[in-house]
Amino acid sequence: MGQETLAVDLRDVVVRFGDFTAVRNMNLQVGEAEFVAVVGPTGCGKSTILNAVTGLLKPAAGDVLIFGKPLVGLNEQSGYMLQQEGLLPWKTAEDNVGLGLVFQGAPVADAREKARVWLAKVGLKGFEARYPHQLSGGQRKRVAMAQTLILEPKIVLMDEPFSALDVHTRRLMHRILLDLWQADRRSLVFITHDLDEAITLADRVVVMSAGPGSRMVGDVAITLPRPRDVSSLQTTDAFIALYRQIWSLLGAEVEKSYATQD
Amino acid sequence: MRRKTKVLTTQVAIIVGLLVLWEAGVRASVIDPFFFPAPSTIVARIVEWMATADFWTDLGITLLETILSFVIGIAIGTILGIWLGLTPFAADVFQPFIKVFNAIPRILLGPIFVIWFGLGLASKVALGVTLVLFVAFFNTFQGVREVNPVVLANARLLRASKSSLLRHVYLPSATTWILSSLRVSVGMAVMGAVVAEYLGSSAGLGHLIAQAEGVLDATGVFSGIIVLSVFVVALDAIVDRIEKRLLVWRPAQAHEA
Numbered sequence: 001m002g003q004e005t006l007a008v009d010l011r012d013v014v015v016r017f018g019d020f021t022a023v024r025n026m027n028l029q030v031g032e033a034e035f036v037a038v039v040g041p042t043g044c045g046k047s048t049i050l051n052a053v054t055g056l057l058k059p060a061a062g063d064v065l066i067f068g069k070p071l072v073g074l075n076e077q078s079g080y081m082l083q084q085e086g087l088l089p090w091k092t093a094e095d096n097v098g099l100g101l102v103f104q105g106a107p108v109a110d111a112r113e114k115a116r117v118w119l120a121k122v123g124l125k126g127f128e129a130r131y132p133h134q135l136s137g138g139q140r141k142r143v144a145m146a147q148t149l150i151l152e153p154k155i156v157l158m159d160e161p162f163s164a165l166d167v168h169t170r171r172l173m174h175r176i177l178l179d180l181w182q183a184d185r186r187s188l189v190f191i192t193h194d195l196d197e198a199i200t201l202a203d204r205v206v207v208m209s210a211g212p213g214s215r216m217v218g219d220v221a222i223t224l225p226r227p228r229d230v231s232s233l234q235t236t237d238a239f240i241a242l243y244r245q246i247w248s249l250l251g252a253e254v255e256k257s258y259a260t261q262d
Numbered sequence: 263m264r265r266k267t268k269v270l271t272t273q274v275a276i277i278v279g280l281l282v283l284w285e286a287g288v289r290a291s292v293i294d295p296f297f298f299p300a301p302s303t304i305v306a307r308i309v310e311w312m313a314t315a316d317f318w319t320d321l322g323i324t325l326l327e328t329i330l331s332f333v334i335g336i337a338i339g340t341i342l343g344i345w346l347g348l349t350p351f352a353a354d355v356f357q358p359f360i361k362v363f364n365a366i367p368r369i370l371l372g373p374i375f376v377i378w379f380g381l382g383l384a385s386k387v388a389l390g391v392t393l394v395l396f397v398a399f400f401n402t403f404q405g406v407r408e409v410n411p412v413v414l415a416n417a418r419l420l421r422a423s424k425s426s427l428l429r430h431v432y433l434p435s436a437t438t439w440i441l442s443s444l445r446v447s448v449g450m451a452v453m454g455a456v457v458a459e460y461l462g463s464s465a466g467l468g469h470l471i472a473q474a475e476g477v478l479d480a481t482g483v484f485s486g487i488i489v490l491s492v493f494v495v496a497l498d499a500i501v502d503r504i505e506k507r508l509l510v511w512r513p514a515q516a517h518e519a
Contacts, residue, residue, distance in 0.1 A: 054419070079419075086416025090434040090511045099430070100420040131511040147420070 005068045007032050007077075007155050007187035008053055013062035015048050022048050024213040026062070028206060030155070033185035037198035039250055040208030041257035046191040047083075050157045053189065054080055066155070079153030081144060083160040087132045093119060093143050094128040100151045118146040122176055138169035142176065149180065156188045162197070174200055175230045182227050195250060199224070199242050200233055207249045210257035218249035299481040307485040317470075321493070324467040327383060327455035328497070331390020332447060339395040340440060343402025344432065353403075364396050369457055376462045386463065390454025394447045401443040405436030441508055444501045452494050467493070 008030040015023040022045040030036045040046050051057035052064055055074040064071040066078075087096045095102075097118050098111030106114075116128055122142040132140055141161060148156065162170045178201060181188060192198050198205045199222055207218035224238055233239055281301045287293035288300035295303070311317040346353040372389050379385035409431060417431050459468025467490055474482025 074421075082412060082416055082419070084412040086412045086419075088413060088417070088430065088434070090438075091430075092511075099417070099422075102430075103417075103420055103422045103426045133511070133513040144416075151420070 005032065006030060006065070007034070007067060008189065009063075009065035009068070010049070010052065011063045011065070013049075013052060013059045013064065015045065015052060015057060016060040021213045022211060023052075024215050026214075027216060028189075030187050030189055032187055035181060035188045035190065035201060035203045036206060037190045037192060037202035037204070038206045038208060039192055039195055039198045039246070040214065041210045041250075041254045042193060043257060044208045044211040044214040044253070046193075046208060047159050050080065050159050050189065050191060053155070053157060054078055075155070077153060078155040078157055079148040079151050081148040081156070081158045081161045083163060085132075085140060085144075087140060087143060087147070089132050091131075092128065093124060093130050093132070093135065096132070096143055097146045097150055099147060104151075114150060115146070118150045119143070121180065122146045136169075138165055138172060141165065141169075141173060145173075145177065145180075154186060156186055158188065158190045160192055161190075163192070163194070170197070171230055177201065178228060178230065195243060195246060196234060199239060199246070200228065200230060205246055207246060207253070210253045210260065217253065218246065220246050220249075295480075296478075297480055299484060303481050304484050304488060307481050308489060311485065311489075320466050320470050321489070323383070323465045324452075324455050324459065324493070327386040327390060327459075327466065328448075328451045330383075330387045331394055331454050332451040334387065335391040335394025335451065336398045336440065336447060338391065339398025340402045340436070342395075343399045343404075344406055344428070344436065347403045347406025347436070348428075348432070360396075360399070368392050368454075372458050372461045375458065381463050386455045386458040386466070389458040390451045393450035393454045397443050397447045397450060398440060401439040402436045405439035406432050409435045438509060438512070441505045444505060445498055448497050448501050449494060452490070452497070456490060 006029050008028065010026055010028040013023060013026040013028075014021065015026075026049060028036075028038075028049065038046050038049065048057065052059050053066075053071075053075060055064075055071050066075055088099065091099065094112050094115040095108075096115075098106075098108070098115035101111040101114060102108060119125060119128055122145055124139060124142055124146075127135065127139065132143070135143065145161070162173045165173065174197065190198070190201060195205075202222055205218075205220050205222060206216055207220070208214050209217045220242065222242060224233065224236075224242070284293065284298065285301050288295050288298065346356060368389065371392060372385075375385040375388040379388055414427070414431060417427060422430065455466065456468035456471075459466035460472045461468075463469045467486060471483055471486035471490075474480075474486060
């Protein structure tokens with residue numbers, strides 16, 4: 001195997017906003033082709049971590065290493081899928097998906113051709129010419145997913161991408177995401193507050209403490225075999241055992257975050 | 263659909279009713295045709311005009327002035343709006359000046375423009391431009407400023423360069439604002455052209471009306487006004503077409519609002 005370089009390596013990262021310490025001594029290692037989910041109570045600075053990995057946010061202390069090299073400026077290897085809707089309303093689904101390629105200087109015709117392939121991959125064949133307002137919430141999410149993945153980033157960052165969807169649509173999204181990842185494994189950091197989602201998708205679940213000054217309080221390997229069946233997985237004993245184990249860490253932090261909110 | 267026909271029937275009934283009353287009033291000598299010439303006289307005058315080459319020249323000149331004011335005004339306003347929208351410093355510096363300039367009743371600049379640019383086309387276009395420019399400017403400015411921050415963040419995360427952002431995000435966003443103000447802008451452009459013509463010129467619809475007014479010819483004034491209204495409605499229909507075509511991506515409710 002040889003020595004494996006980590007795709008993302010956060011070492012003792014501290015993030016401050018003025019006097020407020022959002023994240024304290026965060027250590028997070030994500031291997032190549034590893035799917036890591038980060039869970040934590042609301043306001044614990046989960047998104048802050050992604051911003052540090054993208055390079056949008058400079059940590060006050062600590063190192064951000066991307067494939068072994070310190071991150072300077074914006075991360076060229078990462079693709080970021082936001083929680084909220086970010087599609088251009090005046091562009092069709094295919095033009096939205098191909099947007100990143102056009103930004104890179106690709107001719108529009110080429111970008112469209114590639115976008116059509118990606119739309120088919122996320123199950124939206126036939127929706128190429130639709131505008132975002134003509135798509136459902138789940139369909140828009142799929143367009144957004146294709147928009148991020150078409151650039152083939154080595155590191156995919158997702159910030160609660162499916163949190164606004166209903167349970168059934170969310171399960172569909174999980175299936176699509178897992179299929180895509182199974183076919184072409186990349187490093188993926190997935191932020192969520194939903195533990196079910198985290199266990200269903202990830203190789204590893206990292207638990208963060210309640211903010212401010214949140215840190216990592218748990219790191220659990222998800223040993224469930226792949227490929228996973230999204231619809232039946234959550235009722236298996238192994239899943240429930242993992243859920244209990246992680247909830248014993250996360251539950252306490254959620255309680256704490258409620259206490260500080262009052 | 264039935265409601266639509268009902269509305270249309272009522273509208274036609276109101277117009278026909280008014281015109282009949284007016285016509286009858288004049289014929290029965292209840293209304294003084296010196297002040298309110300009968301609709302039939304007005305129509306006869308318009309038909310008479312339409313047979314002359316001069317009328318079409320006047321119409322053509324007003325149309326040219328309108329189009330020039332419109333295009334130049336929109337271009338300058340848009341460029342200014344984008345620039346100030348994207349540079350907060352410049353916006354802070356220039357905003358009070360723009361506000362003051364916008365507060366001037368622009369019509370009053372007409373005589374100055376006639377002095378500066380003469381009786382020809384230039385003074386008319388200048389007035390039209392000052393009217394259209396601000397509508398376009400304020401809308402572009404607003405459009406650039408109110409780009410959805412998530413859309414913007416997403417485009418940046420897709421590594422959009424500054425010029426890409428301008429082309430794919432800021433401009434389309436501003437376009438919707440500009441387009442929704444096009445109808446106002448067309449009205450402004452026509453107003454600029456006609457008022458400037460009225461104030462001093464040798465041709466155009468405004469000139470036609472001013473001439474009729476000069477000899478206390480109410481029929482001429484009314485006819486001119488009717489021709490102008492038809493002119494504006496026709497331009498409006500064209501703008502409507504353009505707007506519908508460019509805003510296909512917008513949800514239907516926002517369209518009708």
